[in-house]
Amino acid sequence: MMTDSRKSVIVGTAGHIDHGKSALVEALTGTHPDRLAEEKRRGITIDLGFAFLEENGVRFGLVDVPGHERFVSNMLAGAAGIDLVLLVIAADESIKPQTREHFDICRLLGVTRGVVALTKSDLVETDMLGLVRLEVEEYLRGSFLERAPIVPVSAKTGAGLAELKKALHDVAMEIPGKDTARYFRLPIDRAFAMKGFGTVVTGTLISGSIGTEDEVELFPSGTRLRVRGVQSGGKSIERAFAGQRTAVNLSGIDYADVKRGMSLATPERFRTTRRVDVRLTLLPSARKLKHRSRVHFHAGTAETVAEVLLYGQGTLAPGQSALAHLRLQEDVLLLPGDRFIVRQFSPVITIGGGEVLDCLARRPTLRDTGRTAFLETMERGKRDEVLVAMTERAILGLEVDEIAARTAWFEKEVREVAQRPNVAERVKIVSTEPLILLGRKAFDDARRKIAERVERFHKENPLSPGIAREDLRASLGRRVRPETFRSALEELAGEKKLEVQGELVRRAGAQIALLPEEAQAKGEIEKAFSVAGLAVPSVKEVLAKLSVEAKRAEKLLQILLRERNLVRVSPELIFHRDALAQLKEQLATYKKAKGERISVPVFKELTGISRKYAIPLLEYLDRERVTRRAGDERVIL
Numbered sequence: 001m002m003t004d005s006r007k008s009v010i011v012g013t014a015g016h017i018d019h020g021k022s023a024l025v026e027a028l029t030g031t032h033p034d035r036l037a038e039e040k041r042r043g044i045t046i047d048l049g050f051a052f053l054e055e056n057g058v059r060f061g062l063v064d065v066p067g068h069e070r071f072v073s074n075m076l077a078g079a080a081g082i083d084l085v086l087l088v089i090a091a092d093e094s095i096k097p098q099t100r101e102h103f104d105i106c107r108l109l110g111v112t113r114g115v116v117a118l119t120k121s122d123l124v125e126t127d128m129l130g131l132v133r134l135e136v137e138e139y140l141r142g143s144f145l146e147r148a149p150i151v152p153v154s155a156k157t158g159a160g161l162a163e164l165k166k167a168l169h170d171v172a173m174e175i176p177g178k179d180t181a182r183y184f185r186l187p188i189d190r191a192f193a194m195k196g197f198g199t200v201v202t203g204t205l206i207s208g209s210i211g212t213e214d215e216v217e218l219f220p221s222g223t224r225l226r227v228r229g230v231q232s233g234g235k236s237i238e239r240a241f242a243g244q245r246t247a248v249n250l251s252g253i254d255y256a257d258v259k260r261g262m263s264l265a266t267p268e269r270f271r272t273t274r275r276v277d278v279r280l281t282l283l284p285s286a287r288k289l290k291h292r293s294r295v296h297f298h299a300g301t302a303e304t305v306a307e308v309l310l311y312g313q314g315t316l317a318p319g320q321s322a323l324a325h326l327r328l329q330e331d332v333l334l335l336p337g338d339r340f341i342v343r344q345f346s347p348v349i350t351i352g353g354g355e356v357l358d359c360l361a362r363r364p365t366l367r368d369t370g371r372t373a374f375l376e377t378m379e380r381g382k383r384d385e386v387l388v389a390m391t392e393r394a395i396l397g398l399e400v401d402e403i404a405a406r407t408a409w410f411e412k413e414v415r416e417v418a419q420r421p422n423v424a425e426r427v428k429i430v431s432t433e434p435l436i437l438l439g440r441k442a443f444d445d446a447r448r449k450i451a452e453r454v455e456r457f458h459k460e461n462p463l464s465p466g467i468a469r470e471d472l473r474a475s476l477g478r479r480v481r482p483e484t485f486r487s488a489l490e491e492l493a494g495e496k497k498l499e500v501q502g503e504l505v506r507r508a509g510a511q512i513a514l515l516p517e518e519a520q521a522k523g524e525i526e527k528a529f530s531v532a533g534l535a536v537p538s539v540k541e542v543l544a545k546l547s548v549e550a551k552r553a554e555k556l557l558q559i560l561l562r563e564r565n566l567v568r569v570s571p572e573l574i575f576h577r578d579a580l581a582q583l584k585e586q587l588a589t590y591k592k593a594k595g596e597r598i599s600v601p602v603f604k605e606l607t608g609i610s611r612k613y614a615i616p617l618l619e620y621l622d623r624e625r626v627t628r629r630a631g632d633e634r635v636i637l
């Protein structure tokens with residue numbers, strides 16, 4: 001895969017209304033980010049705007065956001081996926097409410113780098129500039145911007161712009177390169193129709209890469225689409241990589257069916273969700289949050305309403321964080337590690353945010369006592385631990401697709417982690433194709449249950465050689481999947497605890513223990529057939545003469561048949577093994593003396609039996625490939 005050596009970095013503006021964000025973007029890039037007629041008329045930014053800048057080998061994608069408090073939800077859609085924040089504070093006004101709110105949002109989204117621009121520096125005296133700088137430094141103390149460059153600029157005079165570009169470049173160089181080989185994911189912030197192209201969607205590419213002819217899945221609908229073309233920075237390119245502003249030309253869908261908040265991703269990998277378990281942090285400025293509160297939920301470019309369920313506590317205090325369950329009103333594509341923001345239902349202000357830990361969370365129940373420990377493991381994010389914990393939580397076991405949908409790991413990564421010795425101790429691979437994992441404990445339970453069932457079967461059926469494999473599996477119930485059963489049986493057989501013979505399973509070395517009267521009856525049955533030669537008695541008659549009751553007599557007959565001392569030739573006819581052996585010899589002798597062909601009457605004469613027996617016997621011999629039918633005759637083989 002071709003990648004470009006130039007670094008791509010997404011910069012998001014942040015700051016109070018009218019503080020000069022859009023003017024600064026224009027001064028830096030030459031592009032005024034406001035696009036809408038209404039924005040131009042009112043002189044404010046309403047929706048996201050975009051511009052590009054290349055500085056010393058770094059490609060910056062700029063996302064300009066509105067400062068107006070009514071458009072914070074638009075700001076949130078733009079802030080998702082930014083690498084660094086350009087915090088804009090007007091020198092003549094200093095810190096204002098949306099300066100704080102936007103900055104809080106950046107913190108909650110986990111933004112770790114940024115630059116501060118003191119705009120409109122042309123409007124204030126040097127003393128004033130110094131004061132504002134002090135105030136800003138004070139405000140940023142202890143935050144991720146504590147040591148960030150603070151650059152006074154004027155979009156009007158151009159003062160400070162060169163320093164600001166340099167500061168942006170320096171910070172950009174510190175940003176670690178993104179792993180562009182992960183799964184592709186693009187939260188959509190705009191969709192429109194372009195003449196001659198059709199549907200185009202744009203967004204900040206947060207993961208992986210995308211190129212022409214790729215197949216993608218649209219979420220939440222699950223529609224599969226083909227990529228006709230990709231652009232970044234206004235130019236058509238072969239592929240776009242994580243960290244780039246990206247426009248994707250899609251075939252197979254009308255632009256009106258695509259909206260901000262939807263996502264494009266690698267097809268057939270992920271699932272949308274309405275229940276997530278998260279680490280939720282409440283801002284110190286927020287009011288305490290009650291269990292079951294409704295909030296506005298923002299993640300990526302998506303926005304919906306969520307009900308907050310606090311685990312084991314009635315309220316969450318300002319400035320505190322807790323594990324929580326969010327029940328979403330709409331389907332959203334989320335993955336562990338995704339950041340989100342919550343805003344108070346009414347009046348709408350930002351109150352907190354956090355990180356998704358389990359993107360396909362279960363409905364909370366009191367019985368689920370392992371959830372907290374599980375989420376703490378997810379939060380630590382160590383792959384060994386995560387895989388063990390995830391597997392142990394699944395009674396039935398987990399298929400690789402399920403694991404990938406919950407972690408965004410590649411299949412080969414799941415396999416690799418599953419095979420690590422410390423993981424293998426606690427996780428059993430019950431199937432390799434597809435890969436299915438089950439917790440050791442659950443697996444051992446299944447093993448024990450199987451051994452117990454077999455044991456019990458022998459006890460209850462002493463005259464039976466073993467339990468039918470399918471009956472054994474069915475007796476374990478639905479909590480043991482077929483792959484687990486197969487694997488456990490294999491292991492038990494490998495350890496010589498059980499024996500599997502065809503469709504029968506028995507305890508290793510299990511032998512049928514006959515009672516004295518049973519042994520005697522068995523001998524009587526065998527004798528009855530052995531003395532009869534080919535003129536065999538009826539089975540019913542033989543069994544009726546025995547001293548044991550019918551059910552046991554039938555079992556004894558089965559044993560003789562299984563041991564092959566008796567042979568069932570037709571549903572009604574049973575012969576002793578010796579009689580059949582003798583018959584085969586007789587035929588061989590006949591063949592030597594008289595040739596290979598023999599007719600039914602001759603066969604009857606030779607063996608001295610009636611037609612009633614002769615026909616089934618001949619058919620049996622045909623099946624045994626001792627004879628072959630040829631018209632009215634048989635050929636002795």
Ligand SMILES: Nc1nc2c(ncn2[C@@H]2O[C@H](COP(=O)(O)OP(=O)(O)OP(=O)(O)O)[C@@H](O)[C@H]2O)c(=O)[nH]1
Pocket residue numbers: 015016017018019020021022023024043044045046065066067068119120121122123153154155156157
């Ligand atoms: N004198 C002076 N005026 C500026 C400067 N930068 C912006 N302005 C003016 O300030 C006003 C607001 O600027 P914008 O860039 O639209 O502010 P904004 O932060 O984008 O506003 P919103 O997007 O609505 O939040 C405009 O009239 C600009 O011309 C500057 O450096 N000096």
Ligand SMILES: [Mg+2]
Pocket residue numbers: 021022023044045064065066067
């Ligand atoms: Mg603006």
